[in-house]
Amino acid sequence: MSEGPKTPEQITDRLFATERKPEDFRFDASVARVFPDMIRRSVPGYTTIIPMIEVITEQYAQPDSHCYDLGCSLGASTLAMRHGIRHDDCRLFGVDNSDAMIERCEHYVALDDSSVPVTLRCEDILTTELSNASVTTLNFTLQFVPPERRTELLTRIASATRPGGVLILSEKIRFESDEEQDIQTRLHHEFKRANGYSDLEISQKRTAIEQVLIPETLAAHRERLLSAGFERVVLWYQCFNFVSMLAIKAD
Numbered sequence: 001m002s003e004g005p006k007t008p009e010q011i012t013d014r015l016f017a018t019e020r021k022p023e024d025f026r027f028d029a030s031v032a033r034v035f036p037d038m039i040r041r042s043v044p045g046y047t048t049i050i051p052m053i054e055v056i057t058e059q060y061a062q063p064d065s066h067c068y069d070l071g072c073s074l075g076a077s078t079l080a081m082r083h084g085i086r087h088d089d090c091r092l093f094g095v096d097n098s099d100a101m102i103e104r105c106e107h108y109v110a111l112d113d114s115s116v117p118v119t120l121r122c123e124d125i126l127t128t129e130l131s132n133a134s135v136t137t138l139n140f141t142l143q144f145v146p147p148e149r150r151t152e153l154l155t156r157i158a159s160a161t162r163p164g165g166v167l168i169l170s171e172k173i174r175f176e177s178d179e180e181q182d183i184q185t186r187l188h189h190e191f192k193r194a195n196g197y198s199d200l201e202i203s204q205k206r207t208a209i210e211q212v213l214i215p216e217t218l219a220a221h222r223e224r225l226l227s228a229g230f231e232r233v234v235l236w237y238q239c240f241n242f243v244s245m246l247a248i249k250a251d
C-alpha cells in the first residue's frame with residue numbers, strides 16, 4: 001500500500017550531495033521543499049530559538065498592535081509568534097519575497113489552529129509597510145539583505161515600533177579574532193557533519209552562500225541597532241557562530 005506523499009518535515013535535504021556547478025544560493029522551489037530539514041540540520045540552536053520566539057512574543061506583544069515576521073519562509077517563526085500572542089486584537093504579518101516559500105507557508109498557517117489573524121505578503125521586506133509594531137522578528141533574514149541596506153531597514157523597523165516594543169534579531173555572525181572565527185566555523189561544520197552532511201555538501205553549500213549570506217560582528221549589530229533607534233540590545237542566545245538578540249525600544 002502507498003504511504004502517500006511525504007510531508008515536508010520528512011524530506012531530507014540532499015541539494016548539495018552531488019557535484020553541481022557553482023551558483024549563488026536562492027530560496028527557490030527546490031529549497032522550499034527541503035527547508036525544514038535544511039535549516040534544522042544547518043543552524044545550531046534553530047530548534048531552541050523557535051519556541052523561545054513564542055516566549056518572547058508573549059512577553060512583549062501589546063494589545064491592538066501589529067506583529068511582523070520578516071523573512072518568514074515556511075512560517076516556523078510566524079507560528080511561534082502566533083502562539084505567543086495573547087491579545088485577540090493583535091494582527092500578525094508574515095513577509096517573504098520567495099513565491100515558493102509563501103505558497104507553502106499559506107498551507108501551514110491554514111493547518112494551524114490558533115485564531116490570531118495572519119496575513120502573508122509576498123513582498124520585499126525593504127519596502128513592505130510597517131506600522132504600530134510591538135514585536136518584529138528577523139529570524140536569520142537580515143544576513144541575506146545587502147549590508148548597505150541594513151541600516152535603512154532597521155531604522156524603518158525601529159520607527160514603526162511602539163514604546164516598549166521589540167525586535168528579535170537572529171543572525172549568523174563573524175568574529176573579530178581570526179582564531180575565534182576558525183574555531184567557531186570548525187564547530188559549526190562539525191555540527192553539520194554530526195547531522196549527516198558530507199564534506200562535499202558542506203563545502204558546496206559554503207561556496208553557494210558566500211556572496212549571499214554576509215555575516216557581521218556582534219559589535220556591528222549592536223551599534224546599528226542602537227543607531228537605528230532601539231534603546232537596549234540584549235544577547236539572549238548563542239551557539240557557535242549563530243546568535244539571537246533582543247532590541248528593545250524605550251518606554
Ligand SMILES: Nc1ncnc2c1ncn2[C@@H]1O[C@H](C[S@+](CC[C@H]([NH3+])C(=O)[O-])CC(=O)[O-])[C@@H](O)[C@H]1O
Nearest residue numbers: 027071072073076077096097098124125139140144
Ligand atoms: N529582501 C527580502 N525580502 C523578503 N524576504 C527575504 C528577503 N531576503 C531574504 N528573504 C527571505 O528570508 C528567508 C530567510 S530564512 C528565514 C527562516 C524563518 N524566519 C524561520 O524561522 O524558519 C533563513 C535561512 O534560510 O537561513 C528566506 O525565506 C528568504 O526568501
Ligand SMILES: O=C(O)C(=O)Cc1ccccc1
Nearest residue numbers: 038039042043172205209213
Ligand atoms: O548552512 C549553512 O552553512 C548556514 O550558514 C545556514 C543556512 C541555512 C539555510 C539556508 C542558508 C544558510
